[in-house]
Amino acid sequence: MLIPGNSRKHLLLSLGLVALVILPPVSSAFGESYLISLFSRILIYALVAVSLDLILGYGGMVSLGHAAFFGVGAYVVGILAFHSYEGDPLLTWPFLVEGTESGLMAIPLAMLISAFFALVIGFFSLRTSGMHFIMITLAFAQMIYYFCVSLETYGGDDGLSLYARNQLPGLDLSNDGHFYYLCLGILVLYLFVSNRLVNSRFGRVIQGTRENERRMQALGYATFRYKLICFTIAGAGAGLAGALIANQTEFVSPGLMHWTRSGEILVMVLLGGMGTLFGPVLGAMVLLLLEEILASYTEHWMVLLGPFLVIMVLFAKRGLYGLLAGQRH
Amino acid sequence: MLLILEQLVNGLQLGVMLFLMSAGLTLVFGIMQVINLAHGSFYMVGAYAAATVAQLTGSFLLGLLAALPAAAIVGMLVEAVVLRRLYDRDHLDQVLATFGLILFFNELTRMLWGRQPLFMDVPEWLSGTVEILPGAPYPSYRLAVIGVGILVAVFLYLLFTRTRLGMQIRAGASNREMVAALGVNIRFLYTLVFGLGAMLAGLAGVMAGPILAVEAGMGEEILILTFVVIVIGGVGSIRGALIAALLVGMVDTLGRVFLPGLFRLFLPMAEADGIGASLASMSVYILMAVILVWRPRGLFPEPA
Numbered sequence: 337m338l339i340p341g342n343s344r345k346h347l348l349l350s351l352g353l354v355a356l357v358i359l360p361p362v363s364s365a366f367g368e369s370y371l372i373s374l375f376s377r378i379l380i381y382a383l384v385a386v387s388l389d390l391i392l393g394y395g396g397m398v399s400l401g402h403a404a405f406f407g408v409g410a411y412v413v414g415i416l417a418f419h420s421y422e423g424d425p426l427l428t429w430p431f432l433v434e435g436t437e438s439g440l441m442a443i444p445l446a447m448l449i450s451a452f453f454a455l456v457i458g459f460f461s462l463r464t465s466g467m468h469f470i471m472i473t474l475a476f477a478q479m480i481y482y483f484c485v486s487l488e489t490y491g492g493d494d495g496l497s498l499y500a501r502n503q504l505p506g507l508d509l510s511n512d513g514h515f516y517y518l519c520l521g522i523l524v525l526y527l528f529v530s531n532r533l534v535n536s537r538f539g540r541v542i543q544g545t546r547e548n549e550r551r552m553q554a555l556g557y558a559t560f561r562y563k564l565i566c567f568t569i570a571g572a573g574a575g576l577a578g579a580l581i582a583n584q585t586e587f588v589s590p591g592l593m594h595w596t597r598s599g600e601i602l603v604m605v606l607l608g609g610m611g612t613l614f615g616p617v618l619g620a621m622v623l624l625l626l627e628e629i630l631a632s633y634t635e636h637w638m639v640l641l642g643p644f645l646v647i648m649v650l651f652a653k654r655g656l657y658g659l660l661a662g663q664r665h
Numbered sequence: 666m667l668l669i670l671e672q673l674v675n676g677l678q679l680g681v682m683l684f685l686m687s688a689g690l691t692l693v694f695g696i697m698q699v700i701n702l703a704h705g706s707f708y709m710v711g712a713y714a715a716a717t718v719a720q721l722t723g724s725f726l727l728g729l730l731a732a733l734p735a736a737a738i739v740g741m742l743v744e745a746v747v748l749r750r751l752y753d754r755d756h757l758d759q760v761l762a763t764f765g766l767i768l769f770f771n772e773l774t775r776m777l778w779g780r781q782p783l784f785m786d787v788p789e790w791l792s793g794t795v796e797i798l799p800g801a802p803y804p805s806y807r808l809a810v811i812g813v814g815i816l817v818a819v820f821l822y823l824l825f826t827r828t829r830l831g832m833q834i835r836a837g838a839s840n841r842e843m844v845a846a847l848g849v850n851i852r853f854l855y856t857l858v859f860g861l862g863a864m865l866a867g868l869a870g871v872m873a874g875p876i877l878a879v880e881a882g883m884g885e886e887i888l889i890l891t892f893v894v895i896v897i898g899g900v901g902s903i904r905g906a907l908i909a910a911l912l913v914g915m916v917d918t919l920g921r922v923f924l925p926g927l928f929r930l931f932l933p934m935a936e937a938d939g940i941g942a943s944l945a946s947m948s949v950y951i952l953m954a955v956i957l958v959w960r961p962r963g964l965f966p967e968p969a
Binding site for chain 2: 392398400460463464466467468470471472474475476478479482483485486487488489595596599602603606610636637638639641642643644645646648649650
């Protein structure tokens with residue numbers, strides 16, 4: 337503890353950002369350009385983990401269905417691209433909706449529709465709390481999962497391949513480097529917005545509700561509404577990440593929203609440190625790199641990852657970010 | 666008419682399987698206040714143990730006899746090594762630790778038995794059919810499953826209302842410290858309850874063996890439905906679990922069979938099948954949402 341906590345945190349964050357910015361040219365120079373797509377994936381999962389942490393760490397809502405919004409975002413991009421390629425409109429009634437491959441259309445739409453799903457699911461789930469809330473978010477996510485499995489037009493169980501990534505003006509997304517910087521830019525932007533959000537009056541109310549909901553109600557806050565808005569914002573964030581993952585892999589399938597995916601995202605948040613914004617980024621990075629490394633040694637890496645998680649939960653409560661940045665929460 | 670009858674019995678049979686799973690889990694939730702995602706793993710352990718022993722010896726009964734203690738022992742080990750340390754933690758820790766356990770158990774079965782599913786045969790003496798109504802034959806094995814479920818329900822009822830052990834478990838649920846102060850070994854009691862729950866899950870796994878494929882990850886398919894049952898029935902209530910399990914079994918089975926037909930009445934064939942199939946796969950979740958709006962704590966909430 338030679339450096340006080342706060343400046344240590346700033347040092348850590350600046351170093352991390354610099355490392356992420358110079359990663360593509362450096363890894364290309366060393367001929368390891370597969371790192372660019374691996375880290376694009378990490379940045380996307382970091383985004384969904386940060387969005388989960390908004391409700392989990394700040395709002396105290398343990399959702400086990402967050403991957404559903406991730407999957408919905410991916411499906412919006414996938415379905416729009418499918419209709420654009422096939423040339424037949426998505427909807428003819430009550431108004432005409434055509435497919436599109438424009439990122440400026442598809443990505444915001446993915447966020448919007450995920451947010452809408454989160455609003456509806458949150459409306460029902462947030463009537464409960466604790467154990468009930470965990471199981472209900474899980475059940476709703478399964479409902480969306482099975483719904484997507486039954487979408488025969490869009491590949492059902494097998495999923496849907498995209499023919500190309502979305503188009504954005506000024507960027508060539510088929511170039512992995514450009515795509516990486518898009519992911520990084522979006523993540524940084526989302527972190528910035530989230531940072532403003534959790535330190536705003538709204539964020540304070542959410543954190544107060546986590547600590548003592550009844551007291552916040554007594555103070556005159558309509559806590560249900562605050563929680564629902566927070567849940568919806570998190571859903572939009574997950575949808576944004578979903579839109580990116582659909583573009584990265586050029587493939588969407590119900591597997592994206594399988595409940596084990598929700599579990600994985602939850603693990604990223606806890607591993608990195610919940611209730612912090614940068615912890616989940618670190619958690620996503622560590623978990624995905626760990627998977628990558630373990631998988632290169634044995635096909636049965638999950639047999640090692642499972643006990644690792646158990647030990648993490650039992651002994652390292654504050655997460656990695658808490659250990660590194662020395663931040664209390 | 667016969668189709669409806671047959672599907673009703675099918676629904677009953679799924680309901681019974683769900684009851685076996687949820688009875689144990691709802692006890693663990695209600696009494697120990699711990700959320701256990703790894704319950705499906707005990708179901709899988711039961712199925713694998715039974716399939717392996719049945720293949721080696723050719724006897725379904727021996728398989729069953731091996732599976733019950735195997736599931737119970739794995740359950741009690743899990744409780745003693747991991748879950749016991751999590752009783753006082755918040756639900757998030759419990760979710761993560763048991764999620765880790767699922768990954769471990771699924772991968773371990775893949776290592777030991779490979780990725781190919783195992784298949785179990787229906788025992789010969791149950792491979793025939795029984796006429797439940799004149800002209801309506803029904804597989805005896807599925808009827809036997811229903812019979813076992815009824816036996817277990819009666820057994821649990823007697824255990825909890827008529828025995829000293831059941832009384833202590835109920836007392837432990839309402840005030841842990843008080844029961845411990847009165848000289849009951851509550852830790853051991855919890856382990857026992859956990860083992861009982863795991864054994865029931867193992868039993869469900871054995872009985873599912875000949876109907877479904879025995880494979881890694883099979884536990885998670887039924888686990889989610891089990892959660893739905895518990896949420897509908899009310900956490901901690903065995904009576905709620907029984908009624909909700911039958912309800913969910915019926916809705917799921919009947920929905921899959923009849924919803925496409927229902928939509929065909931007013932929609933073109935292909936669309937009707939599509940919409941019917943999607944709605945059917947979501948029907949139990951819709952049921953759950955409706956019930957929760959009506960009663961947020963389930964049909965038979967246990968007094969907190």
